[in-house]
Amino acid sequence: MERTLILIKPDGIQRQMVGEIISRFEQKGLKIVAMKFLQMSSELAEKHYAIHKGKGFYDELVSFITSGPVLAMVLAGRMAVKQTRNLMGATRPEEATPGSIRGDHAMFTGQNLVHGSDSDENAEIEIANFFEPSEIVNYDLATGSWIG
Template sequence: MERTFLMIKPDGVQRGLIGEIIARFEKKGLKLVAGRFEVLPEDRVMEHYAEHKDKPFFPGLKAYITSGPCFLMVWEGKNVVSITRQMIGATNPAEALPGTIRGDFALEIGMNVIHGSDSDETADREIAIHFKPEEIVSFEKIDEKFLYE
């Protein structure tokens, strides 16, 4: 099974959307294998967003992502990266379809509720930034035989 990194951002946490968002992924059949609630430390913010550090929007992004707690997660499932990206919706909420997380809950591109890895390689990198291997718990869900061929 593949894995991906998802993070409910401070606006999603402040609005009480953690349970709703987790429920959507669980109802889809994906498996939560790690989770942590925390205010991100600066060193991990810099590592996570390294490709954006020289962009003009980065100071605002850094201030926002450290403004309150986030809920960090590792999800597992077949094609989990593409499935979660579809469920999250477009980065710009104005372009996100109804029924997606951003389409249903976000209004601004700068505060768009959730982050999701955009590739298997990015997922591996982001998981390694935020979780130690021993913090990820693999297990077989009782319903897996009804989810996968």
């Protein structure tokens, strides 16, 4: 079962869209296995966005993600990275398909509501940045036994 790190970014918290965003992942069938509401430090932000260091938007990215609290969660399920990224929609909200989180609710690339890991490898690195292994809960959902 694959896992991914999802963040509801500061704009999602400020717009009180936590429930709306979590619902979409739950309704799809992803399982919440860890969750934490936190204010990210610059140190954690720099670690999380290390792959973007050197890009023109890096400083803005770190500054925005630390501008207010975020909700971090680990979601698990079949092809979790791909499924969550489809639900999130394209990075640029003007390119995100209606029906996706960004397509329905975001206007700006810098404030696109959610982060989702982009590969299984990065997911494991990102999860470890936010959660201790003991904070990730191992349990079964009835739907987990369905064959896919």
